[in-house]
Amino acid sequence: MKIASIKTFVVEIPFHDGGKAKTITPMTWHTLENVLVRVEDERGNVGWGEAFGYFVADSVKAMIDRLITPLAVEQTITDIAAWNLDTQVRLHIFGRYGVTMFGLSGVDMALWDLQAKREGLPLHRLLGGGTRAAIPAYASLVRYGEGSIAPKVCERALSEGFKHIKLHENVVGEVAQCRRAIGHDVPLATDVNCSWSINATREWLPTLAELELAWLEEPIFPPEDFQALASLRGQGVSISAGENWCTAVQFEEALRQGAVDSIQPSVTKVGGISECMRIADLAAQYDTLVLPHSPYFGPGLLASLHLAAVQPGVPLVEYHYVETDGWLYDIKGLLHDGLMQVPTAAGLGLEMNMNVFEQFRRS
Known part of the structure; x- marks a missing residue:
């Protein structure tokens, strides 16, 4: 396929979580900043992708516009x-790392969507078949x-x-309160976003094991300290990480060192569908579970579903448990009783709501 044009857009959609603006980011987070990538071929077919853009949308857009687009436009x-x-x-x-790979992720995703549409296939069929019609989703709280x-x-x-359910609480007592509220029959995980020291993590692991935590996500900084992560395994709590790793090379090193029990690649960060x-x-x-990182409602979540459909090692997909002021896609229409349906139409499988796109698109 010959690429005729690549265009990028920043779409900013406010969301509401029912809390009081506690945050895991450098600033209060209340807007989903999507860097959307539109690729058009010589026939007029269009593919859409998404690059990670939370707080860095302008930099990611510039990376695509200035450095990646010239490497694809007019190319076959x-x-x-x-x-x-x-x-x-x-x-x-x-x-x-960072904006370079985020930008590549968005363009790569759009190319795969475009290719699948050209062939009249849902993306998972293009990727290798996929027999899973629906994937269990976990509610990922802020x-x-x-x-x-x-x-x-x-x-x-x-x-x-x-x-x-996955929490983002980083105080053990608050995790315990949630466990008491829902009982021990519901799988419960928490992502502490690298906020604990290695010694504190070791101290708290026995308590977390008693709480029957499904997994502990990104316990320490830096998240690429694979040796330290590996030392936390085998103590009654599964260790998971990967949302802040980029490229298959880094994942291979983590797996080689036995850093984690499950990996969490983000299709909008690691280099796109190809890298995933x-x-x-x-x-x-390495016989390791994959728990995709997907706290977004654009093409990235749809791509994550198609990727999960062709990977037996993906037991769950992440559903960002917030309410938004607008939906680019009918995501809630895919969600039924804790399962997310894998779209079956060509490409990513859902049509973007262009009214929502225009309403929240940054001019």
Whole structure:
């Protein structure tokens, strides 16, 4: 396929979580900043992708517009994965993390959507078949930081059909309050976003084991300290990480060192669908579960569903448990009793709501 044009857009959609603006980011987080990528071929077919843009949307957009677009427009791309690797080589001087890989992720995703549409196939069929019609989803709560709020939100998520819950509480007592509220039959995890020291984590692991935590996510900083992560395993709590790792190379090193019990690649961060497929192959080789990082409602979540459909090692997908002021796609229409349906139409499988796109698109 010959690429005729690539355009990028920043779409900013406010969301509401029922809390008091506690945050895991450098600033209060109340807006989903989507960097959307629109790729058009010589026939007028269009593919959409999403690059991670929370707080860094302008930088990611500039990376795509100035450095990645010239490597694709007017090019005939017959092998997206090969184009992806070649582009990584050509961009390596700008770093193998952050906005470089975020930008590549969005373009790669749009190319896969475009290719699947050209062939009239849902993306999972193009990726290798996929026999899973639906994937269990877990409700991924924000960090509330107040003991009275998170337990009630957990109960609400269960009443809406979710069977698994992940917190972002980083105080063990608050995790315990949530466990008491929902009982021990519901799988419960927490992501502390690298906020604990290695010694504190070791001290708290026995208590977390008593709480029957499904997994502990990103306990320590830096998240790429694979040796330290490996030392935390085997103490009654599964260790998970990967949302802040980029490229299959880094995932392979983590797996080689036995850093975690499960990995969490983010399709909008690691290098796109092409890189996620490479990571999936590595996870299979090392017999390691994949828990995709997907706290977004744009093309990235749809791509995560298609990727999960072709990976037996993906037991769950992440559902960002907030309410938004607008939906780019009918995501809630995919959600039934704690399961997310894998779209079956061509490409990513859902049509973007262009009215919502125009309403929240930054001019």
